[in-house]
Amino acid sequence: MIYNLVIYIYLFGVKLAALFSSKPAKMVKGHREVFDILRDKIDRNARYIWFHAASLGEFEQGRPLIERIRKEYPEYRILQTFFSPSGYEVRKNYQGADIVCYLPFDTPRNVRRFIEMVNPCMVFFIKYEFWQNYLNTLYKKGIPVYSVSSIFRPNQIFFRWYGKDYRKVLKTFSHLFVQNEVSEKLLASIGATDVTIVGDTRFDRVLDICTVAKDLPLVKAFKGNSKTFVAGSSWGPDEDIFIRYFNEHLEMKLVIAPHVVSDSHLKEIMEKVKRPCVRYTEATEENVSKADCLIIDCYGLLSSIYRYGDISYIGGGFGVGIHNVLEAAVYGIPVIFGPNNKKFREAQHLLEKKGGFEINDYEEFKSLMDRFQTDNSYLQQAGNAAGDYVKNNSGALEKIMKAIRL
Numbered sequence: 059m060i061y062n063l064v065i066y067i068y069l070f071g072v073k074l075a076a077l078f079s080s081k082p083a084k085m086v087k088g089h090r091e092v093f094d095i096l097r098d099k100i101d102r103n104a105r106y107i108w109f110h111a112a113s114l115g116e117f118e119q120g121r122p123l124i125e126r127i128r129k130e131y132p133e134y135r136i137l138q139t140f141f142s143p144s145g146y147e148v149r150k151n152y153q154g155a156d157i158v159c160y161l162p163f164d165t166p167r168n169v170r171r172f173i174e175m176v177n178p179c180m181v182f183f184i185k186y187e188f189w190q191n192y193l194n195t196l197y198k199k200g201i202p203v204y205s206v207s208s209i210f211r212p213n214q215i216f217f218r219w220y221g222k223d224y225r226k227v228l229k230t231f232s233h234l235f236v237q238n239e240v241s242e243k244l245l246a247s248i249g250a251t252d253v254t255i256v257g258d259t260r261f262d263r264v265l266d267i268c269t270v271a272k273d274l275p276l277v278k279a280f281k282g283n284s285k286t287f288v289a290g291s292s293w294g295p296d297e298d299i300f301i302r303y304f305n306e307h308l309e310m311k312l313v314i315a316p317h318v319v320s321d322s323h324l325k326e327i328m329e330k331v332k333r334p335c336v337r338y339t340e341a342t343e344e345n346v347s348k349a350d351c352l353i354i355d356c357y358g359l360l361s362s363i364y365r366y367g368d369i370s371y372i373g374g375g376f377g378v379g380i381h382n383v384l385e386a387a388v389y390g391i392p393v394i395f396g397p398n399n400k401k402f403r404e405a406q407h408l409l410e411k412k413g414g415f416e417i418n419d420y421e422e423f424k425s426l427m428d429r430f431q432t433d434n435s436y437l438q439q440a441g442n443a444a445g446d447y448v449k450n451n452s453g454a455l456e457k458i459m460k461a462i463r464l
Contacts, residue, residue, distance in 0.1 A: 061190050061224070062166065069163050084143040088160040095159045096175045104135045107464075108178040110161055110187055113142040117149055119207040120184040122262045122455045124154050131464050137176060141187075164189040173199070180464070182206050183231075190227050197230035204462065205234040207259050207454070210241040217244055225250075235458050254461060257454040260404075264361075264388040265452050272362040276338065277313070280346045281366045284311045285431070288367030290360050290386060291317040295376035296396065297327060299420050303427055304351065305332045310431070313363060315354035317373055317381070324355055361385045368437070369430055375399055375416075383408060390445030392437065394426065413444030 075082040100106075109124055111117040117140070124136060138155035140146040150158050162168035169191045181196055181203040183189075196203050215221035216228060228234070228250045235256045236242055245253050287310055289300055297314065304312045312331075316323055328335055335351040338359070346352065354363060364370055370386035375396020383404050386393050393414045399405040408414025417423040430437045 065164050065191075069165070081143050084147065085160070088143065088146060089162055092159050092162050093171060093175070095157065096172075099157045100175055101135065104156075105133070105179045106135045106137050106156075106176055108137045108139065108176060108181045109155070109184065110139045110141075110182070111145060111184040112187055113140065113145040114148050116184040116186070116207075117145050118263060119259050120182060121154070122259045122266060123182065123206060123458060125266075126455060126459060127464070128154055130459075134179070134464070137178065161189075161192075164191045166191055169195050180204075180462070185209065188227055190224070193227050193230040202232040202463075203230060204458075205231050205236075206458065207237055207256075208234055208241065209237050210244045212244065216248060233461060235454070235461070254457065256457040257451055259454045259458075260384060261448055261452040262455040264384045264448060267361050267385070268365070268388045271365050272359070274359065274362060274366070276341045276343070276346050277352065277363055277366050279343055280313070280341070280349060280352045281311060282347065285309065285368045286311045286313060286366060287369050287371065287427075288313045288315070288364055288386070288391075289371040290315045290364065290373065291381035292371065292373035293317055293377050294323075294326065296371065296373040297330060299417070299423050300371055301327070301330045302420060303424055305330075307427075307431070308333070308350075312351045313354065313367065314351065315360045315363060319355050319357065324353060327353060364389050364391070367391050368441075369427070370394065380405060383414065384448060387413060387444035388448045390441045392430065392440035393444055394423070408444060408447060411443045411447045413440055413442075413447055415440070 072082050073086055076086040107127060109120050111120055124138070127134065128136060136155040138152060138158045139161035141161050146160055152158055162172055173195055178201060181201060183203065183205050185207050193203060210216070216225040225248050228245070231252065234245065234250065234253045236253055237258050239255060242253050242255050287300065287304065289296065292314060304310065314327060316327065324337065331351045333350040334348060335353065336345050336349040337353045337355045339355050341352065354360065364386045368391060370391050370393050372380050372383050372386060372393060372395045374380040375398045377398065380395045380399045380402055383393050383395065383402070387408060393408055394417060395405060395414065397416060397418050399416060405414055409416060415426055417426060
């Protein structure tokens with residue numbers, strides 16, 4: 059079978075790469091330990107719902123569903139698997155699942171062992187996961203499998219002339235919950251009709267985060283009554299632009315949560331800032347109220363910090379691509395970002411709704427910020443547009459919960 063040959067070649071390639079790189083080495087080690095983990099942790103008397111995500115981004119899309127099922131159906135156990143080290147290494151201690159491990163490579167032997175050990179009663183594959191041997195085996199065993207937050211495009215193998223055999227894997231899903239109408243129409247064109255457009259669960263996720271956002275007294279004291287600009291996941295080129303503006307406009311305050319929190323990068327930022335500045339880990343009620351710039355030199359606070367902003371900036375647009383725009387937009391504040399945003403659907407939609415703004419250089423940033431500073435009506439309209447975009451696209455979770463049967 060050609061598919062199995064490809065899997066074995068890929069497995070060989072990963073093992074070879076593991077000799078020279080730490081990421082594939084972690085992957086090989088993790089895959090080797092999977093069955094030991096399952097042997098130690100699986101409760102034979104429990105019923106498991108299995109969630110699989112390739113990496114961290116896909117996991118975050120499935121997370122609202124995991125946590126809702128956990129809350130409403132506590133009698134079930136949760137198994138979370140990852141394919142990539144970037145997901146597993148970050149979430150291996152995730153408390154929302156009873157077991158977290160790698161998904162073994164999709165070889166016939168691995169599939170038999172894994173499914174026999176776990177014996178799931180229901181399975182969710184998040185977004186782009188279509189492992190043929192796993193799906194075929196689950197289908198033959200009559201175990202319901204759902205695809206969640208999936209997106210389909212014309213260039214995928216399912217819709218090419220040479221993908222006729224592989225598209226059969228789509229028939230193994232009990233239902234496909236897709237993000238948009240394009241996906242639904244593509245699937246219909248090849249005879250896949252067990253499909254529902256539900257949207258993206260990430261909107262539900264950021265609304266949940268917003269609801270339980272942490273109260274941060276030091277950030278609140280820092281803000282006071284000043285108009286505050288919050289820059290999240292920023293890189294050097296981003297900081298060169300907004301710090302320059304901040305240095306010249308004494309009426310505003312600045313919060314910077316850089317993507318890289320290293321001593322060298324933090325030192326670079328503090329050298330660029332020409333106004334009173336304090337690091338969050340060194341802040342006190344006394345010194346933070348006197349500062350004009352607050353640098354967040356730790357992780358885990360950014361999604362709560364946006365609530366204290368009047369304007370937000372999302373970094374990465376002058377590099378590999380922008381970071382999460384929804385975490386800021388959910389608070390009803392305008393979102394600014396650099397030019398590398400074309401592949402990010404939420405950014406494109408925010409631009410259309412006038413809640414997001416692309417800047418290509420300092421002059422464009424200055425022009426936009428000057429208007430935000432002087433035209434409160436424009437600022438409020440932009441913020442409302444961003445917040446409404448998130449609210450109007452939520453609800454995917456409720457649609458999925460109504461459709462599945464536990």
